Amino acid sequence: VxxxxxxxxxxxxxxxxxxxxxxxxxxxxxxxxxTQNLRVIKLLAQTVMTISSGELNQAFSAFNLKQTRQQYLQRISGKTACLLSLATESGAILSQAPEKSVEALKGYGYNLGIAFQVVDDILDFIGTEEEMGKPIGSDLAQGTLTLPAILLLERYPEDNPVRRLFQNEDRQRNIELAMELVRNSSITQECYAVASDYCARACHNLSLLPDNASRRSLIKLADYVVKRRK
Missing domain, CATH: 1.10.1220 (Arc Repressor Mutant)
Incomplete structure (x- = not known):
């Protein structure tokens, strides 16, 4: 779903x-x-290759407990972040914006993409199926370690439902326990702090652009990314 x-x-x-x-x-x-713009055509091809590599990396690292925060950020940078930066960079190129503006919008899209994915991964623990429009806990069920799960493993390195789940013990019960532990700890706030930091970086990228309705809309979009519930 x-x-x-x-x-x-x-x-x-x-x-x-x-x-x-x-x-x-x-x-x-x-x-x-x-568009007949070779730069944008090449950018699309590079992005498709990057996303494909990112998905393969995620597939091959499934149920692997030895993953760090940095590896997680690298993984999502090769998925959501590069997809959004493709959109913002391509739009700037096709509108014939100055090169500094192209780089600024590329950075905006990249940082916004990281923030979006972090929030998405948080909601997989604390959201509801009605809000998300898909089953929650699906990342854990597929063996994908996201930021909340990594922080949970750091906090409880031995007796941990994620560890038991990845060892194929009572899958549904351990998914529920992991979600409960995240919800009842400061892990959610820590993850939101990471997302907010990347949103702040995204908005900082916009400081080079003129203060107009378009720029303000992009700032509002960054604010929505952190506050969304679906």
Whole structure:
């Protein structure tokens, strides 16, 4: 379930979902090619390669307890962060903005992407299925260590539900225990502090841009990313 609706994979099956994904990727490449801007075309190709590498990295590190905060940040920088920076950098390039503005908007998108993913990972522990539109605890169920889980392992290195879960012990019960421990500790606040820091970095990137409605909208977007519940 995504956004409260069954996924294509669930409705039509994995093979058709992959083909639809291929079609949408090809369509996006066609639209980018229509710009006839080689820099943006190359940027899209590089981003697709980076995201693919990031997804492979996540898949190969599943159920691996030996992951650090830095490795987590590197992983999400190769997924959500590079995707958002593609959007902001490409928009600046296509609008023929000065190079300093292009770099500023690239940095904005990158930092906003990190913040967005950190909040998404927090909500997987403290949100509800109704708010998120998807099952909560899904990262742990798939063996993906996110920032809340990493902090939980740091706080309880031995007797830890995440450790027991990754050792295939009473999966659902340990997912519930991990979520409860995160909710009843300062881990949530620590993770939100990380997200807020990256949002502040994103807004700082905008300081080079003129103070107008567009810039203020981007600042409001950064504020929403931290406060969102879905």
């Amino acid at each position: 995504r956004r409260g609706r069954p996924t294509i994979n669930k409705v039509w099956g994995e093979d058709k979902a992959i083909l639809l994904g291929d079609y949408l990727l090809a369509k996006s490449e066609e639209l980018v090619a229509d």
